[in-house]
Amino acid sequence: MADSLRRLVNNESCRTLQDKLENWYKDYYMNSCDQNLNCCCEIIEMNSRIQGQLFTILSLTAQEGGHYAGVETIKSRLLPWLGTCFSNSSMAKPIENNINLLQVESLEKDRQLRELSATREREIQQLDSELNSTRVQLSMVQQDLTETEMDLEDTKTRSATALLAAEDEIIHLRKQLKSLQAQEESRQRSLDMLTDYERQLRTLKDEIAVLSAEKSVLQSRLSRSRSPSPVSQHSRSCSPMQKELQKELHKELVPSSPLVSRLSSVSRKANLLARFSDAYAQGRLEAQTLLKRFIDKMETVQRIIYIATVESFHVAKMAFRHFKIRVRKTLSPTHIGSEELEDAVMDYVICHLDLYDVQCSVNDVIRAMNVNPKISFPPEVDFIVINSFIKEICCIAFAMQTLDPPLDIAFGADGEIFNDCKYRRSCDSDFTAPLVFYHVWPALMENEIVIMKGEAVTKRGAFWSSVRNVNRSRSRSLSPVHHHGSCGKSGVSRSRSPSPPRNINTSEETKARKDKLIFVKQSMVLVSGKSCS
Structure with a gap:
């Protein structure tokens, strides 16, 4: 009995039956009458096979229980169900009514099928027309694309030609610019030299004037020093x-x-x-x-x-x-x-x-x-x-x-921290020492800005030595x-x-x-x- 039940479970007949029922329900209105009948018969056959296996398992189970085991269950559940099935099957129903019902149902199904087929034909025709229009548009787009590619190639060719001409013109202009810059530089140098000469000439003229004035003053002093000193005359007559x-x-x-x-x-x-x-x-x-x-x-x-x-x-x-x-x-x-x-x-x-x-x-x-x-x-x-x-x-x-501003030297003290901005180390210094041992030359400053570095000697322990x-x-x-x-x-x-x-x-x-x-x-x-x- 257990082997029969295991085979039934492993066959998964019940799941297959349920799947077929669900598929039939989904496709019921789409199938024809013959297809629906075939599905129903197939499901009945599968159900009968499953029922046969279940009856086999039921008999084996009753046999394993002995002569009187399970009698009450069979009487209370199996026998009433079997009697109901046989009574329903032995009832005398008019065959004509069943035939009429089947014909009505088949006519309704045929009508629905024709409507569905007509709807599908209309949809197919509409899709065909849309497909044709899309093909026409695609051909037009392809033609436009071809024309655009041709225009692009022409534009590339013209651009390349214009670029080559522009490059040649740029090279020519650069050469002209270099020549003009060289001429401008030579002119500027000559102008600077002329300006320097003029400035030197003005300076020399001013210096000559100053020296002439000093010469005249010195000559007057010399002549006045030989004459008597006028210091003793303080009266109003000497005004x-x-x-x-x-x-x-x-x-x-x-x-x-x-x-x-x-x-x-x-x-x-x-x-x-x-x-x-x-x-x-x-x-x-x-x-x-x-x-x-x-x-x-x-x-x-x-x-x-x-x-x-x-x-x-x-x-x-x-x-x-x-x-x-x-x-x-x-x-x-x-x-x-x-x-x-x-x-x-x-x-x-x-x-x-x-x-x-x-x-x-x-x-x-x-x-x-x-x-x-x-x-x-x-x-x-x-x-x-x-x-x-x-x-x-x-x-x-x-x-x-x-000068404006005046120049001055920087303050320096022995033992101060060495400043690279102000001083350079002497050759005999300890280049790892951070303190100044003594100064060799001061740094020249202009408004707290170093314009000339000084020189200092650095040694370790410079502060205490100083x-x-x-x-x-x-x-x-x-x-x-x-x-x-x-x-x-x-x-x-x-x-x-x-x-x-x-x-x-x-x-x-x-x-x-x-x-x-x-x-x-x-x-x-x-x-x-x-x-x-």
């Missing part, structure tokens, strides 16, 4: 002489050409930068050579030169301020015209840089170096050995203050040393020699400057005497 001196003073103090300083500003700056560079490349080395005769330690020599440069700039700036104040005081009573007083003062300073008393500044620099605790100098040698170097630096620093050197030099400089001979009156003196006096054997240039200053002072005395009277 014409005072007026003449005042006019000459005004001519001397006000430049003859106000364009002199304006036109030569750039050239003066370039000249000063070149002089500063030469002082670093040549003057510094010459000063080192002079100091090496007395000092063996290279560090001390370089420190002395750096401190001399810094002090020279400081003293020159102070001298420039004092000189400018004196010129302003002199020009303010006699200043006339539309030009500002400060511009007139600056023009006078630029045109009379030779009035700068550089020797006095050199003495101030040496005096400041003698009391500087960072450098220890042998007592038998004085800083006057580098007098020419200090003098050149003072002149450069004084002239740099006349502190020890300063303490040691301070203790050495403060220790009193007794001198014998001419210095016995003072009793106590520094380890270094005193600052050098003013140079007694002055040159003719220094005498001329002194004469000029004397003349200015005499003129100021005359002007003040007239104002008091």
Whole structure:
């Protein structure tokens, strides 16, 4: 029994029967009468086969239960169902009624089938017409596409021809442009050269005028110096002489050409930068050579030169301020015209840089170096050995203050962090050290912008070494040393020699400057005497 039931389950006859029923229901209105009858018969046959298998399983199950097992179930369920089936099958139904019902149903089905077939034929005809129209449109589109492709090929050919012609024209135009640019560059160079020549000519004319005026002033001074001095005449009767001196003073103090300083500003700056560079490349080395005769330690020599440069700039700036104040005081009573007083003062300073008393500044620099605790100098040698170097630096620093904006050196301190923007390392430096051991040359600045780098020596532990050197030099400089001979009156003196006096054997240039200053002072005395009277 179990084997029969397993075969029934594995055959899946019930699922197949259900699938056939569902397919028949779906296609019932689409099938013909014969097709529906065939489907029904097929389903009945399959159902009978399944019922036969079930009756076989039922008999086997009853046999396994014995003679009396399952009797009540068969009586209560199977026998009433079998009786109902046999009674329904043995009923005498009129055959004609069944035939009529079947005919009516078949007629209805035929009508529905004809309607469906007519509807399908109309749909097919409509689809055929749409298909024909679509084919016609497709052929038209293909024809348009062919024509478009031909037009595109023609356009490509014409474009290629035009492109080749445009490329040839572009090459020709580029050649013409290069030739025109070369001509323009040559013309510009010639124009620049002509402009430079004209500027130089104007500058030379202005300088010739200035030199001529200075020559006339010097000649008048020379003739006036041979005559008696007019300083003692302070009465009102000498007023014409005072007026003449005042006019000459005004001519001397006000430049003859106000364009002199304006036109030569750039050239003066370039000249000063070149002089500063030469002082670093040549003057510094010459000063080192002079100091090496007395000092063996290279560090001390370089420190002395750096401190001399810094002090020279400081003293020159102070001298420039004092000189400018004196010129302003002199020009303010006699200043006339539309030009500002400060511009007139600056023009006078630029045109009379030779009035700068550089020797006095050199003495101030040496005096400041003698009391500087960072450098220890042998007592038998004085800083006057580098007098020419200090003098050149003072002149450069004084002239740099006349620029707009003025140039100055950067502040430097031992033990500071090394700045690549301001300094370059010397060849004997430790290139991995972050601190500056000492400075060799200062950096040149313009409005906090570095325009020329300086030089510094970097070593590890530079800060503590610099502190020890300063303490040691301070203790050495403060220790009193007794001198014998001419210095016995003072009793106590520094380890270094005193600052050098003013140079007694002055040159003719220094005498001329002194004469000029004397003349200015005499003129100021005359002007003040007239104002008091």
